[in-house]
Amino acid sequence: MQDKFPIAVKAVVIDLDGTLLHTAPDLAEAATRMASELALPPIDLDTVKSYIGNGVSRLVKRVLVRDMTAEPDAELFSRALPIYEKHYMDVVSAQSRPYPGVVEGLQALKQAGYRMACITNKAEKFTVPLLKATGLFDYFEMILSGDSLPKKKPDPMPLLHACEHFGITPQELLLIGDSLNDTQAARAAKCHVFCVPYGYNRGRSVDELDLDAVVPTLLDAVKLIKKA
Numbered sequence: 001m002q003d004k005f006p007i008a009v010k011a012v013v014i015d016l017d018g019t020l021l022h023t024a025p026d027l028a029e030a031a032t033r034m035a036s037e038l039a040l041p042p043i044d045l046d047t048v049k050s051y052i053g054n055g056v057s058r059l060v061k062r063v064l065v066r067d068m069t070a071e072p073d074a075e076l077f078s079r080a081l082p083i084y085e086k087h088y089m090d091v092v093s094a095q096s097r098p099y100p101g102v103v104e105g106l107q108a109l110k111q112a113g114y115r116m117a118c119i120t121n122k123a124e125k126f127t128v129p130l131l132k133a134t135g136l137f138d139y140f141e142m143i144l145s146g147d148s149l150p151k152k153k154p155d156p157m158p159l160l161h162a163c164e165h166f167g168i169t170p171q172e173l174l175l176i177g178d179s180l181n182d183t184q185a186a187r188a189a190k191c192h193v194f195c196v197p198y199g200y201n202r203g204r205s206v207d208e209l210d211l212d213a214v215v216p217t218l219l220d221a222v223k224l225i226k227k228a
């Protein structure tokens, strides 16, 4: 069987939470502060981790109802969201750090001449200061946040927008992510997708996902691709 690696790509787009940065502790700290301000029961880090991936509004709803899909009381949610965002803005880069292999991987991709973008469901007002505070901002020629376009992952729109920006076909694009949102968006866009095993996939193993490779770190991903 013809080995599919290395995959020929022209650009690499990378997810933020659970892929580039370990952001769960800061997201959880903001959730804890919001819960206490609203006199709700405290919430532990692993529970918050399982809620990450679909943007800040869905995260807050999940913290309010302690469920992945249920809707909270509308009035309570309208009060809670600004409280959460205030607390998250205060702690957005307090504990968040790049995972092992991330900086080395970004440097290797840049050295090899791949064009790069960051595609995240995190709102732009948090994404930009966080990437700047962690020293990753300048690696990306474009940053698409959860509120940059009308749709966010798992919709393919951000990936197709990146293809347009780079002037490439989806087959020339690789997404590196950590969760079902990333693999669903990539499959819908018909681009390649690798996942790292250490992120936030609702506590599930990424081995269950429809993807092209599981890579231990970003640096390992570079070994599986070549310039198209």
Ligand SMILES: O=C(O)COP(=O)(O)O
Pocket (backbone or CB within 6 Å): 015, 016, 017, 018, 052, 053, 054, 055, 056, 119, 120, 121, 122, 123, 146, 153
């Ligand atoms: O849900 C979020 O806010 C972030 O999600 P992502 O960076 O993994 O896309």
Ligand SMILES: [Mg+2]
Pocket (backbone or CB within 6 Å): 015, 016, 017, 018, 019, 053, 177, 178, 179, 199, 200
């Ligand atoms: Mg992620």
